[in-house]
Amino acid sequence: MQSFVLVCAGLLTGCASTPMEQPEPDDPMYAPIEAAPTMTQVVPNGSLFSTVANNNIYSDSKARRLGDIITVMLEENTSASKNAKAEYGKENDISMAPFTAFGKNVTFKGNPIDLGLSSETEFKGDSKADQSNSLNGEISVHVTRILPNGNLVVRGEKWLTLNTGKEYIRLTGTLRPEDVSSSNTVASNRIANARIEYSGTGSFADANKQGWLSSFFYSTWWPF
Known part of the structure; x- marks a missing residue:
């Protein structure tokens, strides 16, 4: 019993010692990418038009x-809905006539010995889930x-x-x-x-x- 308690305590301690990592701002995974500067060759043609950053x-x-x-x-x-219903039933009834020996009923304390067995099983399940x-x-x-x-x-x-x-x-x-x-x-x-x-x-x-x-x-x- 003592060992079982120690095992359970170890499992609980393990669950408590591994908390989920908290998100923080400026995560490198979501850091922006800065466009690299482009070197433009200045051609003295007397025009303000640029072939690098042109726009029509x-x-x-x-x-x-x-x-x-x-x-x-x-x-x-998003919206989701699900319904499920199940019913299950089973009934058994087994009986045997009184035991006989040499043409006479076998008795116990004056009562005939017979065998009877009955069982009944029933299951009902109903579930419903809604999410939005x-x-x-x-x-x-x-x-x-x-x-x-x-x-x-x-x-x-x-x-x-x-x-x-x-x-x-x-x-x-x-x-x-x-x-x-x-x-x-x-x-x-x-x-x-x-x-x-x-x-x-x-x-x-x-x-x-x-x-x-x-x-x-x-x-x-x-x-x-």
Whole structure:
């Protein structure tokens, strides 16, 4: 018994000694990429036209180069519902006539000996799950890569410092330049392989988390 208590204490201590890493601002994973300066050769031709940063009259200010900034309009709405119901029943009834020997009933204390067995099993299960999420807002991200087919890989984060802690939004993904509007914005549902993370740190976020002991009782390590 003492060894069992020591093993349980060791498991609980292990769960408590490995807390999740808290996110911090300026994570290198979400750091912007600054465009490298380009050396332009000055040709004394008497003109203000530049072949490096030229623009025609039909172009706009959409992001298309490494290090450019795009504003992502967060328009995420998800809803899921699931219902399940199961019923199971089984009933058995086995009986045998009184035992006989030499043409007479076998008795015990004057009562005939017989055998009877009955069992009944019933199971009913009903489950229902509903989940709905909504995220709306804006976040500006940097272009970190330009793929050979012209698609743009973007990433960025935004931190808000509040009275009870900090809240942050992080986003990574790939988008097509054609989906960027003339105002240099793109909807989040147009971003492929999107990873959107919205959470917080501080006392307000910690109050919504389970303690390590409660997490242990709700984990698969709890055998009961």
